[in-house]
Amino acid sequence: MSMTEIKPSSATLEKQRSASYSNINPGKIIRWTLLFMGGVVMVMPIVYMLSTSLKWPHEIYNLSIIPDEPTLENYIFVLEDGRFYKWFVNSLIIATATTVSAVLFDSMVGYTLCKFSFRGRMFVFIAILSTLMIPTEMLVIPWYIMARDFGWLNSYWGIMFPGMMTAFGTFLMKQFFESVPDDFLEAARIDGLNEFQIWWSVAMPLVTPALSALAIFVFLGNWTAFIWPLIVTNSPDLYTLPVGLTTFSVEQSVQWELIMTGAALATIPTLIVFLVFQRYIIRGVVMAGLKG
Amino acid sequence: MATVALKDLVKTFDKTEVLHGINLEIEDGEFVVFVGPSGCGKSTTLRMLAGLEEVTSGEIHIGDMMVNHLEPKERNIAMVFQNYAIYPHMSVRKNIGFGLRTAKMSKQDKEKRIDEVAEILSMSELLDRRPSQLSGGQRQRVAIGRAMVRDPQVFLFDEPLSNLDAQLRTQMRLEIKKLHQRVGTTIIFVTHDQVEAMTLADRIVIMKDGYIQQVGTPTEVYQNPANLFVAQFIGAPSMNMLEGRLTNEGIVLDAGFTIPVRPKVAPQGMTIGIRPSELTPAKEGEAALMEGSVSVVEPLGSETLIYVDVGSTEIVATVPGRTLPELGSRVRLNTPKEEIHFFDTKTGQALK
Numbered sequence: 344m345s346m347t348e349i350k351p352s353s354a355t356l357e358k359q360r361s362a363s364y365s366n367i368n369p370g371k372i373i374r375w376t377l378l379f380m381g382g383v384v385m386v387m388p389i390v391y392m393l394s395t396s397l398k399w400p401h402e403i404y405n406l407s408i409i410p411d412e413p414t415l416e417n418y419i420f421v422l423e424d425g426r427f428y429k430w431f432v433n434s435l436i437i438a439t440a441t442t443v444s445a446v447l448f449d450s451m452v453g454y455t456l457c458k459f460s461f462r463g464r465m466f467v468f469i470a471i472l473s474t475l476m477i478p479t480e481m482l483v484i485p486w487y488i489m490a491r492d493f494g495w496l497n498s499y500w501g502i503m504f505p506g507m508m509t510a511f512g513t514f515l516m517k518q519f520f521e522s523v524p525d526d527f528l529e530a531a532r533i534d535g536l537n538e539f540q541i542w543w544s545v546a547m548p549l550v551t552p553a554l555s556a557l558a559i560f561v562f563l564g565n566w567t568a569f570i571w572p573l574i575v576t577n578s579p580d581l582y583t584l585p586v587g588l589t590t591f592s593v594e595q596s597v598q599w600e601l602i603m604t605g606a607a608l609a610t611i612p613t614l615i616v617f618l619v620f621q622r623y624i625i626r627g628v629v630m631a632g633l634k635g
Numbered sequence: 636m637a638t639v640a641l642k643d644l645v646k647t648f649d650k651t652e653v654l655h656g657i658n659l660e661i662e663d664g665e666f667v668v669f670v671g672p673s674g675c676g677k678s679t680t681l682r683m684l685a686g687l688e689e690v691t692s693g694e695i696h697i698g699d700m701m702v703n704h705l706e707p708k709e710r711n712i713a714m715v716f717q718n719y720a721i722y723p724h725m726s727v728r729k730n731i732g733f734g735l736r737t738a739k740m741s742k743q744d745k746e747k748r749i750d751e752v753a754e755i756l757s758m759s760e761l762l763d764r765r766p767s768q769l770s771g772g773q774r775q776r777v778a779i780g781r782a783m784v785r786d787p788q789v790f791l792f793d794e795p796l797s798n799l800d801a802q803l804r805t806q807m808r809l810e811i812k813k814l815h816q817r818v819g820t821t822i823i824f825v826t827h828d829q830v831e832a833m834t835l836a837d838r839i840v841i842m843k844d845g846y847i848q849q850v851g852t853p854t855e856v857y858q859n860p861a862n863l864f865v866a867q868f869i870g871a872p873s874m875n876m877l878e879g880r881l882t883n884e885g886i887v888l889d890a891g892f893t894i895p896v897r898p899k900v901a902p903q904g905m906t907i908g909i910r911p912s913e914l915t916p917a918k919e920g921e922a923a924l925m926e927g928s929v930s931v932v933e934p935l936g937s938e939t940l941i942y943v944d945v946g947s948t949e950i951v952a953t954v955p956g957r958t959l960p961e962l963g964s965r966v967r968l969n970t971p972k973e974e975i976h977f978f979d980t981k982t983g984q985a986l987k
């Protein structure tokens with residue numbers, strides 16, 4: 344094998360290189376420049392977050408990216424402070440529970456709206472969709488009254504209940520189930536599965552890309568949620584990370600370096616969730632082929 | 636295995652009636668093919684049999700049971716779909732075994748049954764693959780395997796071969812036929828390909844617009860089509876149809892020649908039908924039935940289709956391979972009298 348291995352001669356390499364240079368044209372330059380600028384805009388806040396988390400308090404209003412005296416003191420402080428763990432665990436429990444619940448119920452409702460025909464189906468669908476047009480800020484007061492009357496204030500459930508099902512997820516899943524051919528479901532029906540089994544073991548595996556995308560959205564949304572958790576809780580034991588982090592600022596002065604350190608640590612789970620589920624999105628697209 | 640009977644089966648979607656009273660008795664172990672143009676109600680009939688579509692009125696019997704109100708799974712039928720409907724997220728083994736999930740069987744028995752089926756379909760070595768790693772023909776075989784594994788009373792096939800290329804289709808056709816000879820289960824097979832129907836069927840059911848046009852063996856429907864539609868639908872190329880009128884000399888055709896025969900019962904307006912394969916060039920000195928000039932020649936290898944303008948109509952004749960008449964040349968054609976089919980132009984019904 345190795346004897347017949349063909350290596351490109353340096354001459355050909357040279358030719359290829361000059362060819363790729365000659366491929367550069369103004370259009371390409373503009374495209375890459377725009378993309379680069381976009382990238383910088385996206386990345387800058389993260390870079391500042393990381394850099395601030397490595398600075399001493401006296402240095403934080405100095406806008407240089409590289410700290411003069413980098414330190415891990417902030418990390419040590421935040422990690423040694425018991426509150427951070429508490430909030431981290433709260434956030435983890437709340438975001439995980441809402442994600443599982445939303446993925447499950449959104450896909451159940453989406454499936455029903457997509458694959459069953461019943462009286463009022465369109466009405467239900469439109470009703471769900473129309474809730475998308477109401478911003479959270481408008482909903483928090485009714486939610487609050489509801490939570491207060493039910494005695495849900497200051498509880499995990501109180502923080503979670505508005506996110507247990509999402510209109511957007513229902514809509515997304517309904518659209519994805521449209522792409523599942525009825526033949527699959529009918530074949531399973533003939534094979535003797537009941538409707539619940541058909542949904543769970545036939546339809547759901549076929550929409551894993553959508554489920555993963557939804558899981559990412561819901562998790563991120565709940566992980567970063569601020570207004571509602573802030574309103575519904577007033578005991579520091581129940582704070583989620585974003586709410587808890589702001590308490591680093593209330594005492595004498597804003598402790599940006601600690602907030603940024605907490606935020607940097609808070610991105611870790613979101614990265615993990617993204618990395619785990621993103622694989623399924625790609626795999627789902629690969630196996631989507633039905634016939635021929 | 637079981638008999639199947641459809642009695643006055645009617646199906647209405649919203650307010651449109653798409654099946655207008657289908658009556659059919661299918662024997663135990665018979666291979667019946669439903670054939671007809673698109674939209675004639677073949678799939679609807681099959682889906683009603685499977686229990687996927689509700690019966691508007693009429694009765695469906697499988698074996699000695701009226702199954703109108705039974706769930707699909709209680710009917711003990713299996714169905715193979717046009718796009719296979721095999722699950723991409725499961726291995727071939729899981730796919731084939733899917734129908735056994737709810738069966739009351741020990742795990743070993745299930746595995747044994749799956750192996751048996753894979754053996755019959757000669758895909759034992761593919762059991763651990765994923766559908767995405769299979770060819771179209773192999774996928775279709777998995778779908779058939781999944782149907783077979785439960786040993787159903789009746790197999791239903793809805794255009795199972797139409798996604799395959801021509802060569803594979805011929806091959807799978809043969810395999811399905813062999814499978815039927817081997818397992819002997821009643822099969823109801825839907826297609827719009829008349830060649831598939833002719834080659835597979837014990838009996839063909841020809842449908843159009845929600846009505847059964849004719850039921851018969853392939854030979855019967857080919858040799859004695861019940862009406863104009865069946866005559867033209869079965870056989871390729873289609874039967875030549877020539878309209879004409881009854882006179883004392885015989886049937887005077889609009890195309891400009893006269894046929895000196897007439898059926899026993901004969902209405903005024905008649906259409907005669909002659910299969911392209913029954914038209915042969917007349918010998919020297921022999922009287923010809925018709926004469927015309929060649930307008931198109933299509934060589935197919937073993938035979939050649941020639942299109943001939945006879946008067947104002949064009950007819951097709953199949954002639955043996957090597958004889959390639961020149962374009963525009965005059966040809967004289969004959970046909971045995973018994974190969975001429977007579978139809979009532981108005982009703983379309985065949986006349987004896």
Ligand SMILES: Nc1ncnc2c1ncn2[C@@H]1O[C@H](COP(=O)(O)OP(=O)(O)OP(=O)(O)O)[C@@H](O)[C@H]1O
Nearest residue numbers: 648649653671672673674675676677678679680827
């Ligand atoms: N769910 C439905 N709702 C309304 N009309 C329907 C429905 N399913 C079928 N039809 C109508 O019923 C008629 C018969 O349809 P069917 O699918 O049985 O045709 P087919 O013979 O299988 O045709 P093809 O060869 O194209 O598959 C068609 O006119 C079709 O438009």
Ligand SMILES: [Mg+2]
Nearest residue numbers: 677678679793
């Ligand atoms: Mg059909």
